[in-house]
Amino acid sequence: MAVVGAGLVGLCSALWLQRTGHRVTIIDPAPPLGDASYRQACSYGNACTFAPHGVVPVATPGVMWRVPGMLLNPLGPLAIVWRYLPQLAPWLRAFLASSTKAEVERIAATLAVLLSHADAAWQPLVMQAGAERLKRHDGCLYLYKTEAQFRAADAENDLRERHGVAMDRLDQADIRSIEPNLAPLYHKGVLFRDAYVFSSPKQLAFALAQAFVDGGGDIVCGEVSAIEPHTDGIGLRIAGKAMLADHAVVAAGAHSRKLTVSIGDRVLLDTERGYHVLFPQAGQLLSRPVCYPEHGFYMVPMVDGLRAAGTVELGGLAAPLNPKRTAMIREGVKKLLPSAGEGSDEWLGFRPSMPDSLPVIGRSRRLPHVTYAFGHGHLGLTLSALTGYLVSQLVAGQDPVIDLAPLRPDRL
Ligand SMILES: Cc1cc2nc3c(=O)[nH]c(=O)nc-3n(C[C@H](O)[C@H](O)[C@H](O)COP(=O)(O)OP(=O)(O)OC[C@H]3O[C@@H](n4cnc5c(N)ncnc54)[C@H](O)[C@@H]3O)c2cc1C
Numbered sequence: 001m002a003v004v005g006a007g008l009v010g011l012c013s014a015l016w017l018q019r020t021g022h023r024v025t026i027i028d029p030a031p032p033l034g035d036a037s038y039r040q041a042c043s044y045g046n047a048c049t050f051a052p053h054g055v056v057p058v059a060t061p062g063v064m065w066r067v068p069g070m071l072l073n074p075l076g077p078l079a080i081v082w083r084y085l086p087q088l089a090p091w092l093r094a095f096l097a098s099s100t101k102a103e104v105e106r107i108a109a110t111l112a113v114l115l116s117h118a119d120a121a122w123q124p125l126v127m128q129a130g131a132e133r134l135k136r137h138d139g140c141l142y143l144y145k146t147e148a149q150f151r152a153a154d155a156e157n158d159l160r161e162r163h164g165v166a167m168d169r170l171d172q173a174d175i176r177s178i179e180p181n182l183a184p185l186y187h188k189g190v191l192f193r194d195a196y197v198f199s200s201p202k203q204l205a206f207a208l209a210q211a212f213v214d215g216g217g218d219i220v221c222g223e224v225s226a227i228e229p230h231t232d233g234i235g236l237r238i239a240g241k242a243m244l245a246d247h248a249v250v251a252a253g254a255h256s257r258k259l260t261v262s263i264g265d266r267v268l269l270d271t272e273r274g275y276h277v278l279f280p281q282a283g284q285l286l287s288r289p290v291c292y293p294e295h296g297f298y299m300v301p302m303v304d305g306l307r308a309a310g311t312v313e314l315g316g317l318a319a320p321l322n323p324k325r326t327a328m329i330r331e332g333v334k335k336l337l338p339s340a341g342e343g344s345d346e347w348l349g350f351r352p353s354m355p356d357s358l359p360v361i362g363r364s365r366r367l368p369h370v371t372y373a374f375g376h377g378h379l380g381l382t383l384s385a386l387t388g389y390l391v392s393q394l395v396a397g398q399d400p401v402i403d404l405a406p407l408r409p410d411r412l
Contacts, residue, residue: 026218050381055108060099139194144293265409273316275297278343354412360373360374360408371395
């Protein structure tokens with residue numbers, strides 16, 4: 001059994017497959033083992049938050065009217081890079097088609113089912129990896145600067161409430177009492193009670209990889225360039241060499257599309273580029289992830305300091321980090337958390353994103369012994385363990401605990 005990719009989705013899939021009796025090999029050019037830097041995976045640089053409130057897709061009603069602004073303001077929280085527009089066009093069309101009221105309701109209901117199983121799927125893996133020490137249960141706080149902003153968020157907060165997200169609406173005094181170091185640039189807020197943090201996604205990935213190796217798994221350093229049918233199973237090409245497996249799981253995050261192309265499947269995967277800046281002196285200033293949706297990033301206390309992570313840039317995998325966007329994050333943090341100090345460690349990562357904000361979990365049409373597990377967008381840390389569990393059920397030929405039809409690779 002081969003798993004392509006050692007991000008959180010690949011690691012969790014490998015662990016769940018191992019737990020169900022398979023002998024598994026993970027292949028990744030830079031896996032989280034030994035002294036590897038492990039910066040290229042999206043699973044390294046995210047906002048560390050297990051987010052049960054993530055039922056709201058990125059494309060919501062009215063997003064169509066924001067497209068001109070996304071194109072005109074390259075530093076906005078959701079921006080489109082002009083020169084990438086021709087390649088992005090099919091994805092963008094499907095993104096806009098997903099933003100109708102009916103589609104948002106359908107997508108939110110699917111996400112709610114996934115999210116309701118997500119924590120249970122993490123528990124055994126966290127225990128196995130000894131990663132309980134990284135978990136901090138203090139919820140996640142969204143803040144709004146004005147009554148108008150707070151009201152404008154009513155539709156999405158109502159959607160969350162209808163899907164059972166545990167949340168408290170807070171006033172200024174409540175917010176000051178739980179986060180006294182924030183500048184008083186807030187009017188009201190919402191606390192998502194069941195959210196929690198893995199205070200170092202990197203340490204989490206290393207712990208999962210170690211647990212996998214301790215359980216008898218193999219990790220091969222290399223990049224898979226193609227996946228092909230073979231008379232005895234599935235052939236994987238790794239740096240000119242061939243590897244044979246009875247089954248392959250493609251979990252290469254935003255880079256999965258070129259592997260689906262090598263197989264001959266068409267999957268509408270692209271990337272929502274996201275950024276982070278680390279504030280090493282500010283790790284104690286907040287007690288939980290804090291997000292001003294207006295700014296588009298989270299500020300998260302973690303073991304290395306405070307990580308300000310987020311924003312969306314639709315611009316593909318090839319363009320380098322745009323330093324103007326990290327400068328914008330620095331400026332934002334300076335205003336919202338004045339004692340945060342100087343930022344360092346700028347990072348750009350590639351969310352693997354489908355236009356409808358739902359992951360892909362399902363078999364290849366061309367090669368039934370290949371299972372796809374990618375496209376987790378903004379929820380990959382939250383949903384990776386559940387995805388791994390579902391992958392192990394698919395491989396075993398069992399009926400999955402949830403209906404996977406909305407997550408089919410060829411749905412768009
Ligand atoms: C700024 C930001 C903030 C975020 N915050 C959150 C959050 O708070 N909560 C949350 O749930 N999610 C969050 N996310 C999303 C989450 O990080 C991603 O959805 C998740 O990390 C995707 O995991 P993955 O394993 O699919 O991909 P990745 O982590 O990108 O891993 C893919 C792996 O595949 C390997 N690979 C690529 N190509 C090949 C190949 N050809 N052969 C072999 N290996 C290959 C790569 O080296 C990499 O290790 C955030 C994302 C960003 C960018």
